[in-house]
Amino acid sequence: MSRRIVVVTAGLTVPSSTRLLADQLAEATTAQVTARGESADMEFIELREVAGELATFMVTGGIPTPRLTELREQVAAADGMIVVTPVFNGSYSGLFKMFFDALDKDSLAGTPVLIAATAGSARHSLVLDHALRPLFAYLRAVVVPTGIFAATEDFGSHGLSDRITRAAAELAALVLSQGGYGVGGFAPDLAARPRRTSGTKVAADVTPFGDLLRGHAGEA
Amino acid sequence: MQFGIFSVGDVTTDPTDGRTPSEAERISAMTQYALKAEEVGLDVFATGEHHNPPFVVSSPTTHLGFIAAQTEKLLLSTSTTLITTNDPVKIAEDYAFLQHVSGGRVDLMMGRGNTGPVYPWFGKDIRDGIKLAVENYHLLRKLWREPVVNWQGQFRTPLQGYTSTPAPLDGTPPFVWHGSIRSTEIAEQAAYYGDGFFHNHIFWNKEHTEQMVKLYRRRFEHYGHGAADQAYVGLGGQAFMASTEAEAKRVFRPYFDNAPVYGHGPSMEDFTEMTPLTVGTPEQVIERTLGFADYVGDYQRQLFLMDHAGLPTSLALEQIEMLGTEVVPVLRTEFERRRPAHVPSDPPTHASLVAAGPDAPHHLVEPARARAEELAQQAEVTA
Numbered sequence: 001m002s003r004r005i006v007v008v009t010a011g012l013t014v015p016s017s018t019r020l021l022a023d024q025l026a027e028a029t030t031a032q033v034t035a036r037g038e039s040a041d042m043e044f045i046e047l048r049e050v051a052g053e054l055a056t057f058m059v060t061g062g063i064p065t066p067r068l069t070e071l072r073e074q075v076a077a078a079d080g081m082i083v084v085t086p087v088f089n090g091s092y093s094g095l096f097k098m099f100f101d102a103l104d105k106d107s108l109a110g111t112p113v114l115i116a117a118t119a120g121s122a123r124h125s126l127v128l129d130h131a132l133r134p135l136f137a138y139l140r141a142v143v144v145p146t147g148i149f150a151a152t153e154d155f156g157s158h159g160l161s162d163r164i165t166r167a168a169a170e171l172a173a174l175v176l177s178q179g180g181y182g183v184g185g186f187a188p189d190l191a192a193r194p195r196r197t198s199g200t201k202v203a204a205d206v207t208p209f210g211d212l213l214r215g216h217a218g219e220a
Numbered sequence: 221m222q223f224g225i226f227s228v229g230d231v232t233t234d235p236t237d238g239r240t241p242s243e244a245e246r247i248s249a250m251t252q253y254a255l256k257a258e259e260v261g262l263d264v265f266a267t268g269e270h271h272n273p274p275f276v277v278s279s280p281t282t283h284l285g286f287i288a289a290q291t292e293k294l295l296l297s298t299s300t301t302l303i304t305t306n307d308p309v310k311i312a313e314d315y316a317f318l319q320h321v322s323g324g325r326v327d328l329m330m331g332r333g334n335t336g337p338v339y340p341w342f343g344k345d346i347r348d349g350i351k352l353a354v355e356n357y358h359l360l361r362k363l364w365r366e367p368v369v370n371w372q373g374q375f376r377t378p379l380q381g382y383t384s385t386p387a388p389l390d391g392t393p394p395f396v397w398h399g400s401i402r403s404t405e406i407a408e409q410a411a412y413y414g415d416g417f418f419h420n421h422i423f424w425n426k427e428h429t430e431q432m433v434k435l436y437r438r439r440f441e442h443y444g445h446g447a448a449d450q451a452y453v454g455l456g457g458q459a460f461m462a463s464t465e466a467e468a469k470r471v472f473r474p475y476f477d478n479a480p481v482y483g484h485g486p487s488m489e490d491f492t493e494m495t496p497l498t499v500g501t502p503e504q505v506i507e508r509t510l511g512f513a514d515y516v517g518d519y520q521r522q523l524f525l526m527d528h529a530g531l532p533t534s535l536a537l538e539q540i541e542m543l544g545t546e547v548v549p550v551l552r553t554e555f556e557r558r559r560p561a562h563v564p565s566d567p568p569t570h571a572s573l574v575a576a577g578p579d580a581p582h583h584l585v586e587p588a589r590a591r592a593e594e595l596a597q598q599a600e601v602t603a
Contacts, residue, residue, distance in 0.1 A: 056485040063423055063482065065494060202431035206404050206439065209412035210592045216355035218362070218371040 002039040003175050005029060006078040010047045010085040010096035011118075018118045019046070021150050022084040024161070025116060028168035029082065036176055043078075045071055047095050054098040068102060069200045076107040076198035080114075080175035081141070083132070087119035091131040100135065104199025108141040111196070112174035114167050116148035125149040144170040221555050221565055223548045224264025225257055225540060226299040226456060226523040229277030232530035235478040241533075243276045247283070249533040250276075253526070254287045256537050258294040260544025266299035266329065266523055271338050274480070281314040288322035295569070296322055299418075299523065300331025300399045303360070304352040305342035307376065312363035312384045319389040324570030329397040329418050329454075330357060332406075348375070350405045357396075357409065361585045364393035391578065395568045397454055397521075400432070407432055411439030412588050414581060416452035416567055419516075422525055423481060425494050426515055429455070433516040442595070443588035445581070449560070452567045454521035455512055458497045461542050465500040471535075472499050479529035502546040509547070510554055518559045520567040522551070 007026050011018030026042045033040040047054070053065045064072070075081070085096035115132040117124070128147035136143045146167040154160040197203075227250055233240040241249065254265040265287065268277045277283070284296040296318070301311060311328075319326045332349050333339070339346040355373045362369050363384040371379040388394065397416035400406035401424060410417040417436040419429045433453055440451035460475075462468035469488065476488045476499070491497055498508040513519060524543060527536040559565060566572070573582055581587035 056490075060423070060482045060485045063486075063494070064425060064428075065486070065490070066425070069425075069427075202402070202428070202435055203404055204435075206408045206435065208592065208596070209408050209443075209588075210596065212350070212354050212405060212408065213358060213412075216351065216358060216373055218355070218359055218373040 002041050003033060003079040004043060004077060005033075005040050005080045005082065005171075005175065006043045006045060006075055007082045008045045008047065008075075008084070008096075008099065010093050010099070012048055012086065012093070012095065014048075016048075016086075017150070017152070017155065018084050018086050020155075021116055021118055021148065022082060024164055025082045025084065025114060025148065025168060028161075028164045029080075029114070029171050032165075032168045032172035033175065036172060038176055040172075040175075043074060045074070045099075047099050050099075051095055054095070054102055057102050058098060062102075064200065069198075071099075072103055072107065072200050073198040075103060076196045078111060079178065080112040080171055081108070082114045082116065082171070083136075084116040084118065085132070087117050087124040087127050090124065091127060092117070092135070097135075100139065103139075104197050105139070106197045107199065108136070108139040109196050110178075111141050112144060112171055112178070113141040114144050114146075114148070114171040116150070116167075118150045120152050122149075122151040122153070125151070142174060144174060146170055221519075221552060221559075222263040222295065222521045222567065223543075223551065224262045224266060224295070224297075224521075224523050225253060225526050225543070226264075226266040226268070226297075227253065227277070227525070227527050228268040228299075229270065229275045230480055230528050231274045231276055232480060232528065233478075234530040234532055235474045240530075245533075246276050249536070250283070250527070251287060251290075252533065253536060253540055254294065255290060256540045257544065258291045260541055262294075262540070262544050262548060264295045264297055264521065264523060266297035268299050269302055269331075270334065271302075271305075271341065272335060281318050284326070285318055285321055288318070288325060291325075293325075295325050295327065297327050297397075298329050300329045302333045302338070303330040303356050304332045304349055305338055305344050306356075308356040308360040309363060309376075309379070309382070309384065312360050313386075315394060316364065316384065316386050316388045319394060319570070320386055324389050324392075324574075326570070327395040327397065327567075329399045331399045332403075344375070350403060351375075353406065354409065357398075358585070361393075361413070364388050365583060365585050389570065390574050391583075392570060392573045393582070394570070395573065395582075397452075397567075402428070402432070404432070404435060407436040408439055411436050411445075411451070412443055412586075412592070414440065414443065414445035414587050416454055416521070418454035418521070418523075419456065421456040421496055421512075422458045423495065426496065426512075430515040433519075437517065444591035445588065447562070449517050449563055452521075452564070453516055453519035454523065454567070455516060455519060456496075456523050456525060457509060457512070458495075458525045459505045459508075459539075459543070459547075460499045461502050461505055461539060461547075463501065465504065468499045468501065475529040475531055483529070502542055505543075505547050506550050506554070509551055510558075513555065513558065518555070518563045520564060 009022040085092040397418040398410035437448035441448040460472040
């Protein structure tokens with residue numbers, strides 16, 4: 001079974017060093033998944049291309065454009081994610097945050113995520129642990145232990161590719177170990193619960209109204 | 221099929237001349253729209269309810285009573301009545317009173333409100349929005365159907381030996397719609413009671429509207445009120461018309477670009493593509509509107525938003541005139557032509573509900589209760 005890995009990249013220019021890092025992470029992850037006898041499909045989401053649609057989504061109180069609906073469904077169906085943002089004023093870029101603000105709050109639950117950021121200087125390196133990690137913790141994603149921070153000077157060093165390999169190996173291991181919570185019936189089966197939602201579909205199963213009315217029918 | 225207009229009652233600056241109407245002018249304009257609606261043969265005028273600027277529509281029964289006095293046939297409705305923050309006891313009284321003064325020309329659409337602060341202003345918590353809608357509406361049903369009500373719920377002070385006055389006209393409560401853009405619980409509520417479901421339809425993509433209406437229809441059948449395609453569906457719609465498409469776009473664009481809700485967002489072309497908004501000729505509006513039934517099924521009520529975003533009164537009146545004289549007559553014929561015989565053309569009216577007699581399910585507080593219990597038992601047996 002091939003695993004779907006969605007790569008979200010929030011670089012603003014073309015070419016972008018953020019995209020360059022995203023490509024390297026995707027390649028390394030593919031190699032690590034392949035090394036374990038499985039295959040991975042990398043699906044790239046360039047946030048720059050939907051910047052206008054994200055702004056529209058925000059200012060219209062969440063009216064989804066067809067393209068955003070597709071992206072939200074793509075994310076909710078991913079087996080793993082690689083997310084890369086440039087650092088602006090000590091944090092992820094606004095474009096990056098807008099995308100995750102546009103997702104359903106359950107769309108990343110339990111999903112392995114590799115976090116990465118690019119910046120001009122190593123002074124921003126704590127952005128991974130002060131900004132990205134809390135964001136994905138809130139979304140109940142599983143963030144891999146190694147985050148990748150690349151300052152401009154890192155693109156001329158050997159250490160970066162070692163770290164990329166390590167992070168990719170961690171992500172691959174998490175992606176491939178998903179599902180299967182042991183012998184059925186002995187513990188609550190979390191995997192059997194409704195998994196993640198993209199927020200783009202009306203739920204097919206509804207709570208019967210009798211249950212909604214319970215305690216509210218006012219029999220004095 | 222019923223056709224009409226619905227307003228949200230926003231006071232918005234006209235972007236073409238920078239002029240903002242006073243609240244008095246806006247209220248007077250809305251009255252004129254209602255009178256124009258009757259004059260050109262539309263069936264329904266519905267007003268929103270809001271308790272915050274830039275809206276003026278805080279007191280729908282006052283306004284609808286004033287309109288009732290000046291009209292003969294027009295059906296007066298809301299779009300929507302806040303079932304969450306209003307006292308259901310006051311809703312029961314106010315709308316029964318309006319039934320009496322208007323000769324039964326009243327129905328209501330229930331909704332939950334548009335902004336968070338409205339809840340605390342009225343002593344409520346927005347996190348209870350759905351629960352409030354469930355409990356308050358149930359109490360409202362009882363007040364309209366039981367002569368003496370004893371009540372203890374979670375949200376309102378208890379009632380002992382309370383009789384709502386006046387009783388509904390002819391002992392027959394008004395028909396109720398439940399309006400919701402995306403809460404499945406509200407579609408379920410409408411289905412449970414056999415009430416109508418209204419999708420505002422103007423801000424969202426049709427795929428979403430389709431899913432919400434399908435859910436309501438499926439559950440309407442589930443609770444034994446009839447077949448899914450016989451459920452009572454109402455839709456919103458939005459149009460701006462001129463003799464040519466280019467002219468309609470030229471005139472409407474500044475209003476679109478600065479409109480509340482979607483202004484400063486998508487382009488008019490993108491929004492037209494994504495939602496039911498049609499900016500063009502009456503023929504284009506007809507074609508688009510007929511297409512709504514392709515994805516929600518044959519339905520019973522179509523309301524159009526024609527008066528927002530700062531459109532001057534004269535322009536809005538022209539639009540209502542075109543709607544009534546050029547668009548709706550064709551829609552009536554064409555919708556009837558495609559409608560299967562077993563699907564009701566109109567939603568229930570006061571006359572049809574009175575004619576159905578006092579033993580009709582409409583007079584029960586919980587018309588689906590027996591059916592729901594039976595279904596729950598079946599589920600237990602199979603489990």
